[in-house]
Amino acid sequence: MSDDTTNEETMSEQQSAEAFEVEENLEDAAGHRSYSQGTLIRRRFFRHRGAMVALTVLTLIVLMAFTSAGIGPIPGWWPKNFIDLYPNTGGPEPTLRLWPFRIGEHPFGKNTIGKDYFALVMEGTRKSVIIAFVVGIIATTIGTIIGAAAGYFRGIIESLLMRATDLVIIIPLLVLASVLGRMSNGNNVLLLALVLGVVVWTGMARLVRGEVLSLREREFVHAARAIGTSHWRIIFRHILPNAIGTIVVNATLLIASAILLETALSFLGFGVQSPQTSLGLLISDYQSALTTRPWLFWWPGVFILAIALCVNFIGDGLRDAFDPRQQMD
Amino acid sequence: MTEVKTPETAGTGEPVLQFQNLDINFRTEFGHVHAVKGIDLVVNPGEVVALVGESGSGKSVTATTALGLLPRTARITGETVVADQTISKLTPRGLRAIRGHRVAMVFQEPMTALNPVIRIGEQLTEAMEVHNVAYGRVAWNRAIDLLKAVGIPNAERRASQYPHELSGGMRQRVVIAMALACDPEVIIADEPTTALDVTVQADILDLLRSLKDKLNTGILLITHNMGVVADMADRVAVMFKGKIVESGTAEEVLLHAKHPYTKKLLDAVPHLGSGHGQFGSAPADVAEDAPLALEVSDMAVEYKRAGKKPFRAVDGVSFDIRSGEIVGLVGESGSGKSTVGRALLGLIPSAAGKVSVLGEDLLRLRGKQVKALRRRIGVIFQDPAASLNPRLPVGDVISEPLEVHKIGDKNSRQQKVHELLDAVALPRSAYNRYPHELSGGQRQRVSFARALALSPDLLIADEPTSALDVSVQASVLAMLIELQRDFGFACLFISHDLAVIDSLAHRVVVMQHGKIVEKGTREEVLLNPQQEYTKRLLAAAPVPNPIEQRQRREERHALLEFLGEEVAEIDTRELGQ
Incomplete structure (x- = not known):
């Protein structure tokens, strides 16, 4: 090593020693911008390609379904509705062509009695999506509160709540849902969603309980207790925000399974009743048309598949965003 | 047993571990992190080289390259050479052949380094069977010999026990026995005593020291504890932000530090016996008749156990x-000691006694x-x-x-x-x-x-x-x-650190087994x-001065002898040499 480089070396060594002195500076610790955990998670989520594609597709489907018939006083862009018959406008086949692109009179064709099938499928999508999201919100709320209370308080409260959860779990979901669905009168979609929400929260409750059990032993919870913080403040301010990853990911998966549950119920005839419609009901109505008018079966099927897949992909992206260690090597 | 080494060759021969201009870059979410910036380091047989640095200095990353265990997000330039093998040129199969056989690792946490569902003996034989050293009954017997060698009593019985049945110090001895199973040329000890109590730490260090003396193994000791360095190391390299800023023999570096960072590091170590005022101002004296802030008398804390008597x-x-x-x-x-703290905070209930905090019961x-x-x-x-x-x-x-x-x-x-x-x-x-x-x-x-x-x-x-x-x-x-x-x-x-207590406490309370x-x-x-x-x-408790520490070590050995106990060391007779 020549003298020059030795000099340089000692210079840089001195500099690094000075850098050591100022290490307690904040800018040194983490760049210049402040990132909350939420920001970091959002960044990771927006970088997840699959989830972003799914989010776009789902948004498009929901937008299409809700704007086509109009919302409240705003008229929709699709001239036909799902109740009237259109017997005199050509054959029943779908008029949608991708190349050259053409929507035509009845893009998804007509059903057996001449209703516009596009309008029917859109109506079915609206109902299915509403049910799915309402079920998701209700089940998440119930499951989170029950799971958090059971996990945090332990003892007799935990025993009572978790045995109640077990009680709901041991009854076959489809039987319970169909009985309750029948009682709720299939014409009221929101009531049906409420009823479904009341039976599917069990998985969420168990997961949240498990998460809370480990979080309640963390030191920041002890620190909060030592300060004199009340129980519910600890649960809502210290524990649940740290369990948000588990909760959000499971809520999305819950939504996906709610769509399928509604479909199954309607298919069995216990869910949405005519003249209301849903994707499941459409499939059930036209299951025998698979050979003669296959589009009556395929279109609602494709929409169910697309929505369930998208929601699952979003859940996947959220999980990776909340727990980046899983995807790293 | 591929080769038999004799103590006569200590300190000579080819280096067993070399880092040549090693440079490591990690790809992360926020761009690249330059963890190691071109370092050179050599470990000779029968020598302990301590790599000292604070968290984030890159010392563990450096050592991990010797086993080729870095994640794929790391970009490595420069060479790591174990004995005669260059790590970067090895195939995955060649790497596996080296791991555990020529270079072994002693991890920081003995609990997590041992698989809790596999018996101690089987964990020891696994490495031997993987590397064709011994099989079946022979391997099992060698496992028992190894356990005896690292000073575990009742080795036959211990070999068929599970890790949770052993104390922390015992587990670390097992981890060391595992590292010795295939008779490696070099052992990398990554903070081997950080998770242990001081008395156990002293035993483990005695054991490691006997390894280099009796088996002529090279040891790369990674630590942040200057006392451990003073106790163990022949040579020391101080690492700071990915660079080695100072290296030399233990005496040179610890007693005559040149680099400002090393000096600062050494000044920051609390010295047992130096008392108050080590870090600037000393705590104010307290009047004899000052009112009591806390009065604990005859306190007991119990943990309930299902189906058993509560544990006091x-x-x-x-x-x-x-x-x-x-x-x-x-x-x-x-x-x-922590239980006392938590009981005083009211986080766990006290079973008996009287606790008066600030005049309230x-x-x-x-x-x-x-x-x-x-x-x-x-x-x-x-x-x-x-x-x-x-x-x-x-x-x-x-x-x-x-x-x-x-x-x-x-x-x-x-x-x-x-x-x-x-x-x-x-x-x-x-x-x-x-x-x-x-x-x-x-x-x-x-x-x-x-x-x-x-x-x-x-x-x-x-x-x-x-x-x-x-x-x-x-x-x-x-x-x-x-x-x-x-x-x-x-x-x-x-x-748990007596030197820290020494630097600030007015009075001291020593606890053992809840009393x-x-x-x-x-x-x-x-x-x-x-x-x-x-x-x-x-x-x-080790002090960061090699000469003083040697003296303390001898005093400790004398104390142990006086108490009728043995000094921990490797028993080479059990290894059949």
Whole structure:
């Protein structure tokens, strides 16, 4: 090593020693911008390609379904509705062509009695999506509160709540849902969603309980207790925000399974009743048309598949965003 | 047994481990991190080379390259050579052949390094069978020999036990036996004693030292503890931010440090016996007749066990703290010192005795009264990363106690938080930062600010510096002493580190197995201990001076001999050499 480089070396060594002195500076610790955990998670989520594609597709489907018939006083862009018959406008086949692109009179064709099938499928999508999201919100709320209370308080409260959860779990979901669905009168979609929400929260409750059990032993919870913080403040301010990853990911998966549950119920005839419609009901109505008018079966099927897949992909992206260690090597 | 080594070749021959201009870059979410910046290091057979540095200096990353275990996000240039093999040129199969066979690793946490569902003996034989050293019965017998060699009594019985049935020190001996299973040329010991108590640490270090003397193994010792370095190392390399800033023999580096960073690092190490004022100001003296802030008499704490008698973690503990006084509570893991702290905070109930905090009987209070009392007690936990809610920004963390006790309005709370940030020497811009953006020392400062938000009369600090780097520890201790002088609170300082206690406590309480062994003023307990256990603790604590440490080591061995115990060392007869 020549003298020059030795000099340089000692210079840089001195500099690094000075850098050591100022290490307690904040800018040194983490760049210049402040990132909350939420920001970091959002960044990771927006970088997840699959989830972003799914989010776009789902948004498009929901937008299409809700704007086509109009919302409240705003008229929709699709001239036909799902109740009237259109017997005199050509054959029943779908008029949608991708190349050259053409929507035509009845893009998804007509059903057996001449209703516009596009309008029917859109109506079915609206109902299915509403049910799915309402079920998701209700089940998440119930499951989170029950799971958090059971996990945090332990003892007799935990025993009572978790045995109640077990009680709901041991009854076959489809039987319970169909009985309750029948009682709720299939014409009221929101009531049906409420009823479904009341039976599917069990998985969420168990997961949240498990998460809370480990979080309640963390030191920041002890620190909060030592300060004199009340129980519910600890649960809502210290524990649940740290369990948000588990909760959000499971809520999305819950939504996906709610769509399928509604479909199954309607298919069995216990869910949405005519003249209301849903994707499941459409499939059930036209299951025998698979050979003669296959589009009556395929279109609602494709929409169910697309929505369930998208929601699952979003859940996947959220999980990776909340727990980046899983995807790293 | 591929080759038999003799002690005569110690310190000679080809290097067993070399790093040549090693440079490591990690790809992360926020761009590249240059972890290791071109370092050179050589380990010869029969030699202990200590790689010293604080967290984030790149020392563990450097050592991991020797096993080729870095994640795929790492880009490595330069060479790592183990014996005659260059790691970067090996195929995955060749790498596996080297791992455990030519280079072995001793990990920091013996509990996590052992598989809890596999018996000790099987874990030992696994490495031998993988590397075709021995099979079946032969391997099992060798496993038992290895256990005997590292000083585990009843080796036959231990071999068929599971890891949870062994104590921490035993487990670390098993990990060392595993590393020895295939007779490697070099052992990498990554913080091998950090998770252990001082007395156990001293035994493990004795054992490792005998390895290099008797088996001629080269050891790369990674540590942040200067006392361990002084005790073990032949040569030392100091690493800082990915570079080796100073290297030389242990005497050169520890006694005549040249680089400013090394000097600073050494100055920051608390010295047992140097007393108050090591880090600037000393705590103020306390008047003999100062009122009592805490009085504990005959306290017992029990943990309930399903189907068994409750376990008494703390039994018959009595001590007191006068206001404005710092009392150090010392003990090894399992001594019940943290349990005492938690019981005083009311986090776990006491089974018997009388606890009077600030004149109120803690065990009799209910509901609102407990909350009112908690206002007057501050608490600091060991790990600042765990004791701050990761979802709350620093400002909210510090103002939490004010909000809980409904003190002031939004503006006055913010004002108070700013004052507290000033008091703990954090910039006010930290207000909107999140805990994960701060370094360990900064986080612990936030903990202090939170604990002081309500101007407590009593502060309970449970190992507040043991998760921190030594230089950060020094600044945090200095801050604690300053704050104590300003705020005048009484403090119960729980720690396993006698040197830290020595630097700030007025009085010291020593605990073992849930009982108080010895208590008295700092001078009485630390300079003139009466009890055998306290003597052992003091003898086992290493000091960062190789010459003084050698003397202390011999004194400790003499003490052990006097007590009729053996010094831990490898028993080569058991290895059939």
